[in-house]
Amino acid sequence: MSTSIDRFACAYCGSEHIVRRGDGIIFLQPVVEELKKVQSGVDKTASELAIKRLLNELTALQDKRNEEVGGWYGSNYSWGGLFIFMPAIATFFCFLTNLQSITPIILLISTIVVAFIVLMYLNKKKKEEEIRWKKYDRLISAKRKELLYHQDIVSRY
Numbered sequence: 001m002s003t004s005i006d007r008f009a010c011a012y013c014g015s016e017h018i019v020r021r022g023d024g025i026i027f028l029q030p031v032v033e034e035l036k037k038v039q040s041g042v043d044k045t046a047s048e049l050a051i052k053r054l055l056n057e058l059t060a061l062q063d064k065r066n067e068e069v070g071g072w073y074g075s076n077y078s079w080g081g082l083f084i085f086m087p088a089i090a091t092f093f094c095f096l097t098n099l100q101s102i103t104p105i106i107l108l109i110s111t112i113v114v115a116f117i118v119l120m121y122l123n124k125k126k127k128e129e130e131i132r133w134k135k136y137d138r139l140i141s142a143k144r145k146e147l148l149y150h151q152d153i154v155s156r157y
Contacts, residue, residue, distance in 0.1 A: 005019055006018065044154055047150040048150075048154055051147060054146055054150065058144065061136060061140050065136035
């Protein structure tokens with residue numbers, strides 16, 4: 001065997017090998033091992049980049065979730081004001097029309113109606129909020145799983 005050969009391919013299987021020489025010993029190392037080393041470096045670099053991207057995406061998703069889902073609370077003030085002032089308006093109307101004998105009944109009915117409307121509205125908003133939270137929670141959970149996967153790859157190398 002010539003000392004100038006540093007690679008050869010097996011005539012039977014076609015696998016390429018690197019010829020290693022040292023201390024009077026010659027051995028063959030499959031090229032696949034070298035490729036595995038390169039692949040592991042590429043995997044680690046790709047995972048490091050993915051970790052950075054996923055952290056940014058997670059932060060953006062959490063911010064968007066908090067902004068979108070938490071935003072409907074501001075509209076409750078108008079409903080609360082209507083709920084508080086409706087009996088006062090009914091009482092004022094009764095005094096203007098001299099219907100003081102039926103004032104308590106009107107106040108009771110108006111309060112019940114407004115309370116029912118407010119409760120229906122809040123229940124609807126709560127269901128909408130839960131749907132949006134679940135949507136964001138599923139996305140965030142998937143991103144976290146992907147992040148853990150890439151962190152595991154980086155920690156192995």
